[in-house]
Amino acid sequence: xxxxxxxxxxxxxxxxxxxxxxxxxxxxxxxxxxxxxxxxxxxxxxxxxxxxxxxxxxxxxxxxxxxxxxxxxxxxxxxxxxxxxxxxxxxxxxxxxxxxxxxxxxxxxxxxxxxxxxxxxxxxxxxxxxxxxxxxxxxxxxxxxxxxxxxxxxxxxxxxxxxxxxxxxxxxxxxxxxxxxxxxxxxxxxxxxxxxxxxxxxxxxxxxxxxxxxxxxxxxxxxxxxxxxxxxxxxxxxxxxxxxxxxxxxxxxxxxxxxxxxxxxxxxxxxxxxxxxxxxxxxxxxxxxxxxxxxxxxxxxxxxxxxxxxxxxxxxxxxxxxxxxxxxxxxxxxxxxxxxxxxxxxxxxxxxxxxxxxxxxxxxxxxxxxxxxxxxxxxxxxxxxxxxxxxxxxxxxxxxxxxxxxxxxxxxxxxxxxxxxxxxxxxxxxxxxxxxxxxxxxxxxxxxxxxxxxxxxxxxxxxxxxxxxxxxxxxxxxxxxxxxxxxxxxxxxxxxxxxxxxxxxxxxxxxxxxxxxxxxxxxxxxxxxxxxxxxxxxxxxxxxxxxxxxxxxxxxxxxxxxxxxxxxxxxxxxxxxxxxxxxxxxxxxxxxxxxxxxxxxxxxxxxxxxxxxxxxxxxxxxxxxxxxxxxxxxxxxxxxxxxxxxxxxxxxxxxxxxxxxxxxxxxxxxxxxxxxxxxxxxxxxxxxxxxxxxxxxxxxxxxxxxxxxxxxxxxxxxxxxxxxxxx
Numbered sequence: 001x002x003x004x005x006x007x008x009x010x011x012x013x014x015x016x017x018x019x020x021x022x023x024x025x026x027x028x029x030x031x032x033x034x035x036x037x038x039x040x041x042x043x044x045x046x047x048x049x050x051x052x053x054x055x056x057x058x059x060x061x062x063x064x065x066x067x068x069x070x071x072x073x074x075x076x077x078x079x080x081x082x083x084x085x086x087x088x089x090x091x092x093x094x095x096x097x098x099x100x101x102x103x104x105x106x107x108x109x110x111x112x113x114x115x116x117x118x119x120x121x122x123x124x125x126x127x128x129x130x131x132x133x134x135x136x137x138x139x140x141x142x143x144x145x146x147x148x149x150x151x152x153x154x155x156x157x158x159x160x161x162x163x164x165x166x167x168x169x170x171x172x173x174x175x176x177x178x179x180x181x182x183x184x185x186x187x188x189x190x191x192x193x194x195x196x197x198x199x200x201x202x203x204x205x206x207x208x209x210x211x212x213x214x215x216x217x218x219x220x221x222x223x224x225x226x227x228x229x230x231x232x233x234x235x236x237x238x239x240x241x242x243x244x245x246x247x248x249x250x251x252x253x254x255x256x257x258x259x260x261x262x263x264x265x266x267x268x269x270x271x272x273x274x275x276x277x278x279x280x281x282x283x284x285x286x287x288x289x290x291x292x293x294x295x296x297x298x299x300x301x302x303x304x305x306x307x308x309x310x311x312x313x314x315x316x317x318x319x320x321x322x323x324x325x326x327x328x329x330x331x332x333x334x335x336x337x338x339x340x341x342x343x344x345x346x347x348x349x350x351x352x353x354x355x356x357x358x359x360x361x362x363x364x365x366x367x368x369x370x371x372x373x374x375x376x377x378x379x380x381x382x383x384x385x386x387x388x389x390x391x392x393x394x395x396x397x398x399x400x401x402x403x404x405x406x407x408x409x410x411x412x413x414x415x416x417x418x419x420x421x422x423x424x425x426x427x428x429x430x431x432x433x434x435x436x437x438x439x440x441x442x443x444x445x446x447x448x449x450x451x452x453x454x455x456x457x458x459x460x461x462x463x464x465x466x467x468x469x470x471x472x473x474x475x476x477x478x479x480x481x482x483x484x485x486x487x488x489x490x491x492x493x494x495x496x497x498x499x500x501x502x503x504x505x506x507x508x509x510x511x512x513x514x515x516x517x518x519x520x521x522x523x524x525x526x527x528x529x530x531x532x533x534x535x536x537x538x539x540x541x542x543x544x545x546x547x548x549x550x551x552x553x554x555x556x557x558x559x560x561x562x563x564x565x566x567x568x569x570x571x572x573x574x575x576x577x578x579x580x581x582x583x584x585x586x587x588x589x590x591x592x593x594x595x596x597x598x599x600x601x602x603x604x605x606x607x608x609x610x611x612x613x614x615x616x617x618x619x620x621x622x623x624x625x626x627x628x629x630x631x632x633x634x635x636x637x638x639x640x641x642x643x644x645x646x647x648x649x650x651x652x653x654x655x656x657x658x659x660x661x662x663x664x665x666x667x668x669x670x671x672x673x674x675x676x677x678x679x680x681x682x683x684x685x686x687x688x689x690x691x692x693x694x695x696x697x698x699x700x701x702x703x704x705x706x707x708x709x710x711x712x713x714x715x716x717x718x719x720x721x722x723x724x725x726x727x
Contacts, residue, residue: 031123034091034386036330039127043296043315043334046099046131047272049327050108053385056116057089069094070109073131075101086328089117093326099272103133134297136312137274178564178611180228182211186221187508193707194219194496194505195477198523201485201494202229202236202246203515214246216523218620221507222566224607225261225525228614234277238521240284247277254280254290260527260556261617269319270327276316277516278359286323289361289369291316293354294332303339306349313339316358318371318382331369331387333358342375343397343414345434360417360473365424372418372428376400377411379418379428381449391449397434403447408456410435412443416487417473417517425457429472431487439465442474442484460484460501466491473517479676485518494518528554528582530608530621534726536652537594537625545595547575550621552590552608554582566607571595572623574606596627601651624652624724643667643717648698648710652726655701659684659710663691667714673698674709681708700725 033055037044050071071079071094081096100106110125184203199219204212209232216225231250239245243264244257252274256265268275273292281289294315300307315337320329333356342348342355355375362370368390369382378394378401394401395411405411414433420426427444444458460482472487477496481504484495492513496505509515531551540546554560562580567573575591582588592606602625609618626647644662651657659671671685681703684696698710705727711720 032125034329035125035127036387037129038332038335038387039129041332041335042130043132043294044100044106044129045137045272045294046102046135047096047270048100048131048330049096049271050094051328051330052092052094052108052110052125053090054114054116054122055090056118056120058085058092058122059115059117059119060089061115068092068111068114070111071096071106073100073104073106075104084324084326086322086324086326091328093328095326100131102131102135105130132296135272136295136297137272178609178616179223180614183223183226184213184215184513185510188221188506189493189508190503190506191219192502192504195479195481195483195520196522197477197520198224199494199507200236200238200519200521200523201515201517202233203492203509203513204232205512206488206514209249218605219505220568222607223616224618224620226616227261234516235280237517237519238523239280239282241282241286243282245280247275247280249277252277259525261525267321267325269317270321270325271319271330273317273319279361281361281363283363287328288321289318289363290321291318291358291361293317294334296334298339298353300339300348300353304348308349308351311350312352314352314354314356316356316371316373318358318361318369320384329384329387331382333373335387336382336389337373337376341378341399343377343399343434345397346375360419362419364420370418370420370426372415374414374416374431377413377415377434379415379426391452393447393454395434403452403454406453406455408443408445408454411454416471417475419475421476427474427476427482429468429474429484429487431468431470431472433469438467438469440468440472440486440489441465442482458499460497462491462495466493471514471516473519475519477520483518483520485515487516488514496520525617525619527556527617528552528560528608528610528619530619534622534624534652535592535606536650536726537623538650539626540594540596542596542599542627545593546625547591547593549589549591551587552580552582552619553587554585557584559583560610562608562610564607564609564611566609566618567604567623569602569604571597571602571625572604572606580608592621592623594623594625596625599627601626622726624726626651643712643714643719645712645719645721647721648723652724653700654725654727656697656699657723658695658697660693660695661712661714662693663689663714665715666690667717670711670713671696672711674711675703676707676709684710 034053036051037048079096081094084093086093105128107128114122199217202214212229212232214227214233214236215223217223231248234247236246245254247254253266253268255263258264267288269290269292276291276293279291294317295312298311298313299309300311301309315333318331319327322328339355356373357375358371358373360372364370368384371380371382377398378392380392381390383390391402392400393403395413397413412430413435414431416429418426418428425444425446430441430443432438432440441459441461446455446457466486467489468487469489470487473485475483477483480499482497486493492509492515494507497503535548537546560582563578565574573593575593604623606621606623607618609616641664646660648657648659668688669685672683673681675681703725705725708723709720
């Protein structure tokens with residue numbers, strides 16, 4: 001935790017008002033690591049705070065001193081305010097008690113007496129900045145769609161994506177009588193062993209923007225959580241700290257929820273800026289990064305020929321908030337990007353000019369910032385300590401690209417969601433608005449940041465190519481699959497693809513819907529829970545049944561009525577009559593029955609659902625059962641007249657299981673275990689054996705939960721079976 005000391009400087013600064021100040025010219029600002037607002041910068045908001053970071057921690061004496069800053073506006077006079085030392089006393093913050101005035105110059109004087117914690121003298125500092133002449137952000141706030149959704153003006157209503165029209169065994173629409181009539185329709189077009197986890201998305205209708213739902217669904221598209229919202233929502237996801245977050249246009253804030261879907265906090269930009277919908281990221285130390293779109297009035301006739309003298313130009317603001325929601329870092333496009341940096345399809349003679357349109361923030365492995373800016377066709381690396389630009393990387397239409405593309409001459413265009421991978425590469429969703437012909441893809445690049453080379457190492461496109469005119473994202477999953485939200489355009493859809501391009505999952509929406517991003521996370525609500533977390537029925541003979549009990553516990557102070565259940569297979573059902581009432585902080589036991597209908601394994605999920613007006617909260621219990629006629633004792637197995645490999649038992653297992661096999665003749669036998677990616681885990685048998693029945697134990701205690709395969713080879717015979725380690 002940062003040590004923050006708050007000091008009231010009112011008395012000291014009021015005394016200063018009786019003194020005639022003679023401010024010297026600006027000096028020593030380059031001796032400091034970071035200053036905000038940037039000295040001599042303009043168009044700062046009246047509510048801005050002041051941030052001064054020398055590079056070393058301030059001394060404990062200065063932390064409790066009242067004579068550190070002089071802050072004076074040429075119109076508003078001397079400002080009292082709150083001094084906070086944040087980030088382990090490395091960062092000095094000054095939060096004025098009242099805003100500065102429009103159009104004034106503010107002078108900040110840092111006194112010479114300050115010291116560092118190792119007793120070094122901090123140089124004196126004097127700098128000034130200017131407040132914007134006209135605050136038009138107050139005009140923008142009531143109508144964010146007009147200013148912030150400029151991507152939507154580019155929408156195309158053609159749909160030439162063939163993947164959603166392919167026939168396959170899993171094509172179906174999600175039908176559920178308990179869903180609201182206006183719930184977004186979706187269709188499962190392809191499902192082929194996708195990564196375990198749940199899908200987060202929040203589609204909305206265009207151009208009405210309503211209705212909109214926060215949705216978490218399983219891999220089969222069945223909602224395990226939804227909540228109908230009274231405003232358009234964006235960027236619904238699980239944060240690194242385990243909380244859920246979403247943005248709503250009603251308040252222009254991010255709301256945070258716990259695992260019981262209770263709203264527990266709000267996060268929003270400070271210093272007079274309205275929070276933007278595109279991004280929120282968090283850190284282990286409790287800090288957040290957000291962005292804002294900053295509308296300023298600019299005389300564009302002084303910038304380009306034919307420019308509008310009263311244009312509204314929209315820049316970008318990045319803010320880092322500490323654990324106490326103080327702004328400890330602020331970065332503005334006005335200080336680093338030129339308006340003319342915009343790609344040529346951005347009309348700089350228009351009355352409204354969105355010249356940057358940033359859409360993602362990523363904290364790089366070295367702690368610096370990767371900023372994706374759609375209307376620059378650029379990913380920019382920014383020094384998180386100083387705010388300086390480290391490098392600029394973009395496609396053929398980027399005006400400031402510093403990299404050479406070795407095998408991808410067109411690069412990317414109007415991209416979204418630039419992310420650094422564990423292998424050091426960068427993925428992004430390439431919307432491709434300026435590609436000819438237009439197409440969208442996910443691209444992975446290897447960057448040589450020293451010699452400034454970019455190599456395309458992987459890409460994925462739908463064929464024929466999907467074109468997503470706006471929005472979209474791509475995230476690499478832990479098993480190296482890539483999860484894609486196709487944004488808005490020719491195919492408002494969600495995909496999961498493997499490294500070889502094979503589709504593991506594809507879900508499509510009607511083209512009347514828009515979905516900004518889609519994510520997949522491991523997720524489980526804690527509002528009410530089941531013990532055990534999954535039910536394994538083992539092997540049950542055909543036409544027979546087995547019942548297991550599940551204890552449900554309510555972790556809240558409200559009554560929960562389980563009024564709906566759902567399974568994909570009819571072989572599973574609960575015995576109790578609905579609704580099942582869970583009293584506040586109470587518990588009850590239900591009985592789940594399994595009756596197999598054919599010789600197969602049944603992998604299913606029991607959805608225990610609490611449906612209320614406009615909302616569903618479901619707890620999902622995995623169910624596993626089998627009917628296997630080959631499962632018999634060794635004594636009653638078939639005679640030694642054929643090679644036989646039996647299903648491991650138990651399956652799933654934790655941590656050990658038994659594998660049985662039969663040899664009709666003397667043979668050289670190998671049994672190997674492989675993970676889901678085909679990598680060999682261990683060799684269990686590798687020797688010659690006489691004809692007989694055998695069994696061998698496999699201990700998976702050192703492995704992670706998941707699907708594994710065991711391969712049996714004897715002579716010319718080979719067979720492979722699947723098993724599940726479930727910890």
